[in-house]
Amino acid sequence: MTRTIALLRGVGGPTALKMAALREVLASAGLGEVETLQVAGNIVLDDAGRSPEAVARVVRAAVLGAFGHDLPVVVRSHAELADAHARNPFADAAEGRWVQTVFLDSVPAVAAVRLPAGIPEEAVLDGREVFVRYPEGIGGSKLQAGWFEKHLGVVATARNANTIAKLIALSA
Structure with missing residues (x-):
């Protein structure tokens, strides 16, 4: 199975x-x-x-x-989810709920994410995932999954690090 x-x-x-x-x-x-x-x-x-x-x-x-x-x-x-979690460069951030992985349905045509100037968020594109750190919280950020969809041209959905850890455990 x-x-x-x-x-x-x-x-x-x-x-x-x-x-x-x-x-x-x-x-x-x-x-x-x-x-x-x-x-x-x-x-x-x-x-x-x-x-x-x-x-x-x-x-x-x-x-x-x-x-x-x-x-x-x-x-x-399960293996892909665990691998993505392990590759997240922000995984050790104190607030796991403010670290998200944006899962993409395919590899985008661009090699990197270009974030708007002057925002506190950090984001790293790695294959079919974008790892995002929201140092001031997620709620007020403009960098939601829809932003990544628009700028990368692929379907995207985001989950925070705490949820991903639970999904990994549930799927083991």
Whole structure:
């Protein structure tokens, strides 16, 4: 059994999902041992031998069919998630909730992120992840996942370091 992590982008507010219902929908779509973490679209499941792209398609179609929300999905294996967490240059920051990894659905065409001048945030692009440190907190920052999507031209969804550590443990 291969444990895979599916990260839904944009869960909340008008696109809020009941996690129990989401688990049932995904299980009925043929994905096994579905677990969720928090209410933000963090899903750990058995990929049933499917490729990451196939898992993303199944999850997206199941969510659209059951809930009417067309939410992008970014998929990582347990090993990929653990590797990304280990590569995060800001992982030792005192406030894990203010360190995020922005997961990208593909490698962007650019080699580095160019941040706006005069902001306190730091960001490092490394393959299909952008590691971001928010020294003054995330809430007021302009560098949300949507900013990275726009500037990198790929689908993106962000999770903080604390959530990633929990997903790694859940998918082990």
